[in-house]
Amino acid sequence: MARNPDETRFSQQRDRVLKAAAHCFNRKGYSGASLKDVANMLGLTDPALYYYVKNKEELVYLCYVRAADVGREAMQRAVAEGGTGLEQARRYLRFHIEIMVGERGPIAIMSEIPSLKPEHRDEVLELSRQHSKNFEDILEAGIADGSIEACDVRMTGNAIMGSINWIPKWFHGGEAAADNVIAGFPDVLTRGLAAKSV
Amino acid sequence: MARNPDETRFSQQRDRVLKAAAHCFNRKGYSGASLKDVANMLGLTDPALYYYVKNKEELVYLCYVRAADVGREAMQRAVAEGGTGLEQARRYLRFHIEIMVGERGPIAIMSEIPSLKPEHRDEVLELSRQHSKNFEDILEAGIADGSIEACDVRMTGNAIMGSINWIPKWFHGGEAAADNVIAGFPDVLTRGLAAKSV
DNA sequence: CAAAAATTTTAATGTAGATTAAAATAATTC
DNA sequence: GAATTATTTTAATCTACATTAAAATTTTTG
Numbered sequence: 001m002a003r004n005p006d007e008t009r010f011s012q013q014r015d016r017v018l019k020a021a022a023h024c025f026n027r028k029g030y031s032g033a034s035l036k037d038v039a040n041m042l043g044l045t046d047p048a049l050y051y052y053v054k055n056k057e058e059l060v061y062l063c064y065v066r067a068a069d070v071g072r073e074a075m076q077r078a079v080a081e082g083g084t085g086l087e088q089a090r091r092y093l094r095f096h097i098e099i100m101v102g103e104r105g106p107i108a109i110m111s112e113i114p115s116l117k118p119e120h121r122d123e124v125l126e127l128s129r130q131h132s133k134n135f136e137d138i139l140e141a142g143i144a145d146g147s148i149e150a151c152d153v154r155m156t157g158n159a160i161m162g163s164i165n166w167i168p169k170w171f172h173g174g175e176a177a178a179d180n181v182i183a184g185f186p187d188v189l190t191r192g193l194a195a196k197s198v
Numbered sequence: 199m200a201r202n203p204d205e206t207r208f209s210q211q212r213d214r215v216l217k218a219a220a221h222c223f224n225r226k227g228y229s230g231a232s233l234k235d236v237a238n239m240l241g242l243t244d245p246a247l248y249y250y251v252k253n254k255e256e257l258v259y260l261c262y263v264r265a266a267d268v269g270r271e272a273m274q275r276a277v278a279e280g281g282t283g284l285e286q287a288r289r290y291l292r293f294h295i296e297i298m299v300g301e302r303g304p305i306a307i308m309s310e311i312p313s314l315k316p317e318h319r320d321e322v323l324e325l326s327r328q329h330s331k332n333f334e335d336i337l338e339a340g341i342a343d344g345s346i347e348a349c350d351v352r353m354t355g356n357a358i359m360g361s362i363n364w365i366p367k368w369f370h371g372g373e374a375a376a377d378n379v380i381a382g383f384p385d386v387l388t389r390g391l392a393a394k395s396v
Numbered sequence: 397c398a399a400a401a402a403t404t405t406t407a408a409t410g411t412a413g414a415t416t417a418a419a420a421t422a423a424t425t426c
Numbered sequence: 427g428a429a430t431t432a433t434t435t436t437a438a439t440c441t442a443c444a445t446t447a448a449a450a451t452t453t454t455t456g
Binding site: 009010013044045047048051 | 432433434435436
């Protein structure tokens with residue numbers, strides 16, 4: 001029936017599990033959120049989750065991988081459309097934020113990578129590093145093409161990623177609010193505060 | 199002996215406990231970090247911590263209050279010196295970051311406020327809201343005096359606070375690095391990316 | 397240095413919550 | 427609609443901490 005293997009009931013339910021988990025983990029942290037918290041959000045009882053994931057650690061791991069996927073997807077789409085470094089940076093931010101505050105949210109904040117078991121930890125760390133690296137590359141391209149002011153790209157990247165990562169902490173699903181964030185956030189991050197006329 | 203009540207051995211040790219706790223919580227989260235983790239950092243055993251705090255929840259609470267104090271102190275000093283809104287905003291960021299990456303760090307990220315017990319949660323939430331409000335006021339003052347471009351102050355505030363909050367995630371004590379962050383971060387956040395000449 | 401106070405330790409207790417097993421229910425298939 | 431497969435539940439287990447109590451050690455003070 002399912003054309004795409006990801007359209008199976010199992011995969012759909014698993015996605016719902018991951019989203020519920022992301023919501024709970026974002027609120028209370030990995031260990032602070034219980035499997036019961038997650039299950040209750042879905043109208044299930046905790047042991048039911050084990051039908052979808054091996055254990056809690058894997059649940060977090062999958063949330064983090066999903067978060068990384070979302071980031072990479074936004075980045076790839078932004079780069080694919082070309083343009084100056086600044087344009088790519090702004091586009092990436094818009095895409096990423098669109099996803100985070102949209103239907104596919106909430107996305108897990110990767111704030112407890114050290115709590116993952118070593119293999120998972122290293123893998124997720126690598127995904128995260130690669131993403132940061134890609135963003136820094138965009139910044140450097142922008143500096144090279146003159147669209148972005150010379151700056152410490154590592155630090156600038158950290159600053160902007162911090163803003164992005166923190167979004168799930170204060171954004172909670174308002175419909176109109178989402179549009180507002182999508183429209184305004186990339187500007188805030190790339191344009192700065194200073195008035196043009198001063 | 200102690201001129202200031204905060205110079206007693208007890209208070210000093212308690213501060214060391216809070217700093218160690220902040221470090222552990224920032225890495226693994228509130229529930230993910232065990233009291234043993236915290237105690238070991240200080241060369242102590244876990245029950246020793248109960249000499250300084252009532253329980254683990256109070257430990258997190260105190261870390262959060264300390265974080266709020268630091269933010270408020272930076273804000274007050276910045277405002278006290280006057281100047282345009284933009285100047286105050288930049289000064290506040292510099293002060294706050296100086297403290298975070300300096301001797302008084304690490305400072306706890308207030309990322310699990312919902313896990314606190316109701317009284318503590320409400321109190322910390324109020325401190326956090328007040329801090330955000332104060333920053334938004336600075337932004338509005340800057341818009342009014344023409345130093346800051348018109349913007350959604352709520353969203354802009356969230357963006358910048360997210361950057362600040364995330365610092366402990368990637369900054370880990372390099373001496374030279376600290377100066378670098380202090381010197382560059384406020385610029386990144388307030389100046390934006392776009393090249394002036396374009 | 398002896399007594400008192402402060403600090404830390406070892407040993408013991410209790411509990412929440414992750415995990416497993418087996419049983420029950422619901423959905424599919426032939 | 428009976429049999430098979432998928433999904434969820436109830437009931438039971440196990441363990442990692444948080445916490446407490448009592449004892450030991452260290453520090454301070456007269």
